[in-house]
Amino acid sequence: MEELNDFTEENNSSNFDLKAELYKYLVYWKWILLGLILGGLIAFLYNRYTIPQYQTTSTLIMVDDQEANAMSALPTGGGTILSLDEDGLQSQIEKLKSKQLVSSVVKELDLNIAYYIEGNVITVEAYKASPIVVEFISADSIVDNTYLNFNVIPISDTDFTLESEDENYNDTHKIGEIISLGNLEFIILPKSGEEEGSFKRSSTVYIKITPVNVVTNNLIADLFVAPKGKAKDILILSTVNESSAKSEDFLNKLMLRFNEEGVEDKQEVAANTTSFIQERLEMITSELDSVEVGIAEFKRENQIMSVQAGAAQFQSKFSAAEQQIFDFETQIELLRSVENLLRKRGQYEFLPEVGIANGGISGLISSYNTLVMERNVYLEEGTAKNPVVKTITEQLDLLRNNLFESIESTRQTLNIELREVSQRENLAEGEFSNFPGLEKGMRNIERQQQIKEQLYLFLLQRREEAAISFAATASVARVVDEAFTYENPVDPAPRLILLGGLLIGLLIPIGIIFIKNFLDTKIHHRGDLDPVLKTIPFLGEIPRINSGQSDVIQTNDRSPLAESFRILRTNLAYLIQNKDKNIGDVIFVTSTVKGEGKTFISYNLSRTLASTGKSVILIGADVRNPKLHRYTIATEGTVEKGLSDYLYDLDVNSYDIISRTKEEEIKVDVVLSGPIPPNPAELLMNDRMEELLKHFKTLYDYVIVDTAPTMIVTDTLLISQLADYTLYVTRSDYTEKKLLDFPKDLKKQGKLKGLAVVLNDVDNSKFSYGAKYGYSYGYGYGYGQDSESRWQRFKKRISNSN
Numbered sequence: 001m002e003e004l005n006d007f008t009e010e011n012n013s014s015n016f017d018l019k020a021e022l023y024k025y026l027v028y029w030k031w032i033l034l035g036l037i038l039g040g041l042i043a044f045l046y047n048r049y050t051i052p053q054y055q056t057t058s059t060l061i062m063v064d065d066q067e068a069n070a071m072s073a074l075p076t077g078g079g080t081i082l083s084l085d086e087d088g089l090q091s092q093i094e095k096l097k098s099k100q101l102v103s104s105v106v107k108e109l110d111l112n113i114a115y116y117i118e119g120n121v122i123t124v125e126a127y128k129a130s131p132i133v134v135e136f137i138s139a140d141s142i143v144d145n146t147y148l149n150f151n152v153i154p155i156s157d158t159d160f161t162l163e164s165e166d167e168n169y170n171d172t173h174k175i176g177e178i179i180s181l182g183n184l185e186f187i188i189l190p191k192s193g194e195e196e197g198s199f200k201r202s203s204t205v206y207i208k209i210t211p212v213n214v215v216t217n218n219l220i221a222d223l224f225v226a227p228k229g230k231a232k233d234i235l236i237l238s239t240v241n242e243s244s245a246k247s248e249d250f251l252n253k254l255m256l257r258f259n260e261e262g263v264e265d266k267q268e269v270a271a272n273t274t275s276f277i278q279e280r281l282e283m284i285t286s287e288l289d290s291v292e293v294g295i296a297e298f299k300r301e302n303q304i305m306s307v308q309a310g311a312a313q314f315q316s317k318f319s320a321a322e323q324q325i326f327d328f329e330t331q332i333e334l335l336r337s338v339e340n341l342l343r344k345r346g347q348y349e350f351l352p353e354v355g356i357a358n359g360g361i362s363g364l365i366s367s368y369n370t371l372v373m374e375r376n377v378y379l380e381e382g383t384a385k386n387p388v389v390k391t392i393t394e395q396l397d398l399l400r401n402n403l404f405e406s407i408e409s410t411r412q413t414l415n416i417e418l419r420e421v422s423q424r425e426n427l428a429e430g431e432f433s434n435f436p437g438l439e440k441g442m443r444n445i446e447r448q449q450q451i452k453e454q455l456y457l458f459l460l461q462r463r464e465e466a467a468i469s470f471a472a473t474a475s476v477a478r479v480v481d482e483a484f485t486y487e488n489p490v491d492p493a494p495r496l497i498l499l500g501g502l503l504i505g506l507l508i509p510i511g512i513i514f515i516k517n518f519l520d521t522k523i524h525h526r527g528d529l530d531p532v533l534k535t536i537p538f539l540g541e542i543p544r545i546n547s548g549q550s551d552v553i554q555t556n557d558r559s560p561l562a563e564s565f566r567i568l569r570t571n572l573a574y575l576i577q578n579k580d581k582n583i584g585d586v587i588f589v590t591s592t593v594k595g596e597g598k599t600f601i602s603y604n605l606s607r608t609l610a611s612t613g614k615s616v617i618l619i620g621a622d623v624r625n626p627k628l629h630r631y632t633i634a635t636e637g638t639v640e641k642g643l644s645d646y647l648y649d650l651d652v653n654s655y656d657i658i659s660r661t662k663e664e665e666i667k668v669d670v671v672l673s674g675p676i677p678p679n680p681a682e683l684l685m686n687d688r689m690e691e692l693l694k695h696f697k698t699l700y701d702y703v704i705v706d707t708a709p710t711m712i713v714t715d716t717l718l719i720s721q722l723a724d725y726t727l728y729v730t731r732s733d734y735t736e737k738k739l740l741d742f743p744k745d746l747k748k749q750g751k752l753k754g755l756a757v758v759l760n761d762v763d764n765s766k767f768s769y770g771a772k773y774g775y776s777y778g779y780g781y782g783y784g785q786d787s788e789s790r791w792q793r794f795k796k797r798i799s800n801s802n
Helices: 002-006 018-026 029-049 086-096 099-109 212-222 244-302 312-344 358-381 387-431 437-471 494-519 526-533 560-575 598-610 628-634 643-648 680-685 687-699 715-722 737-749 790-801
Strands: 054-062 113-118 123-125 132-136 148-154 159-164 169-174 179-181 184-190 205-209 224-227 234-241 477-485 538-543 585-591 616-620 658-661 668-671 702-706 725-731 755-762
Touching: 018 029, 018 494, 029 494, 054 086, 054 244, 086 224, 086 234, 086 244, 086 358, 099 212, 099 244, 099 358, 132 205, 159 179, 212 234, 234 244, 234 477, 244 358, 244 437, 244 477, 312 358, 312 387, 312 437, 358 387, 526 538, 526 737, 526 755, 538 560, 560 598, 560 725, 560 755, 585 598, 585 687, 585 715, 598 616, 598 628, 598 668, 598 702, 598 725, 598 755, 616 628, 616 687, 643 680, 643 687, 680 687, 680 715, 687 702, 687 715, 737 755
Parallel strands: 538 755, 585 702, 585 725, 616 668, 616 702, 725 755
Antiparallel strands: 054 234, 054 477, 113 123, 113 205, 132 184, 148 159, 148 205, 159 169, 179 184, 224 234, 658 668
């Protein structure tokens, strides 16, 4: 008993055992291996039958308009219609991804019509490889907004079957026959260039017609456009598709259409400039004619032919002032022309660049045209409510107001300077007061003529420059690399998919096992008893009895069951080796709840102890629910009286309730429970029970008492102090883990003496510390146990697991 008391010292070490946790999963290694195989197989099939996606890439460099514009080579230096900076590059990216531009490419390449060839396992797109083509009779506006799917199944060189599940249609047609399906009318024709008879031999062709806007949105979603590295003028375009030829055609055509529309935009600016200059030329021509008529009238009225000789002196003195007046009045006239244009035309149209040097007006006009260009780009794929468009519109309004202010400020400055020059001229004129008024009048008329002529020549030059710019407009971008496709697919990634499949195949069974273990509330092996074994010794494990096996130990039994009870007997001997040998040991066998096998343990332990020549008596003390009578078939002369008769009838002595077994080798005396009394607790509390046990201790080496469960009834606790040792039975796959606190509490409270734990009904795969140390062993070696084949062991494991 001292050894048992010493064992009550708590073990404060960690409860976590890595080997035990690993073994919880390793016992299901077959399922984990099956998950790995299935995951790898599914990943392999996915890689094998998934249509690969390839990445197609091209490179585009934006052309600086200052270098590309033909007007920059002219004497005046021309004007910049577009400018390329960071904002301009972003606008080009938006233009490349605009719905208007991509939609035009879709329509030009007929990307809304897809042909698929039906294969043995998968159906792949036959871009430019379809044996047939569809030619639509319906208007493009109808085709561009229609969903339609149908199959074409060749029957002969001239006939085919057309099927459509969407339209519930199935009929036979001839090549070139007009077919009405849904909202469309079309004909089916063999692809030109195909050899004769190829149509009949071709497989089923699946044709899918999708609205242009849907295809456009999908292509824009897959289209990637971004600057290349740190470059500010190079763009990379890429897309991913199962058909590399389709992606290459799309990118090449997209870059071509982008260039064409950029050139059209530039030409539109040049055309507007030319139109404006032409209007101004017509007006200046009319004014110039009027001045020349005025000169003729003036000469005729004054009867003079030339005033050059009389004005020679005046010319030399006032040439400088006159030149300044001419320059100022020219600038004022140009300011008035631009101002009239701003007031006459719409708010967001291109302005001509006429070369006004004062007040930074040329720079403002160039910025105004740039913003108008960007606004038009964003309006192509959005509306005026677009935040970017609103921002640009606000900038245009602000810039337009700045233009008006700059024009007014510049005009005032020029007028002030003009007045100053006129004053100097007037002062000089006072010095020539004798100069005829005729000369002055003639000079004013000639000055007006010169102004008109200079303005006329200036506008003629600008018109020619604009015409040259219109005719020789360069591309907005140059193709650095035409579209090309990488050889390796980007999806699926075979190695990544295989690794993912193996990982998922591994995680699913482990997850299921984890959930199973997490929700499992039963004990299964010795490792689950660790919380109890810190304070209570463990005596042994009893293996599970399979169907067809006996649950009673026989003479010279070599079964695993017999070996486990021999181990239990040996461990029990270590507990009681210091016990007084003159009297027997009283051993109670109990459990927490019924069904844990305490009667089974009691009976077989009694037979195991008796097989060594010890005298053993087994008492059925569970008088409420007796089970011992199940094992008394092998007893001879079974008496009619039992323990309950002895406890309440004083005339019954201990010898009247003993039954003896028939076997000579294993002699075990048995005391049955007897009739079920109405007051079992009161019977057990009287002195007769104590007297009976004391008497049997003098007659037998071991007194085994099969008692009632301790949690359900109080019977066992009433007589627990009469025991020398108590075997507490737990059952694998039956006893709840939360019930293990109950024997610990009974131990701490001293209600059970010499407490030790036995684990009953343990699965062979979890036997002998298997869950804790990662190995297992059984019985039968060296005792003539028949060897089993691997197939027999496999079937046994399967039956045990089920």
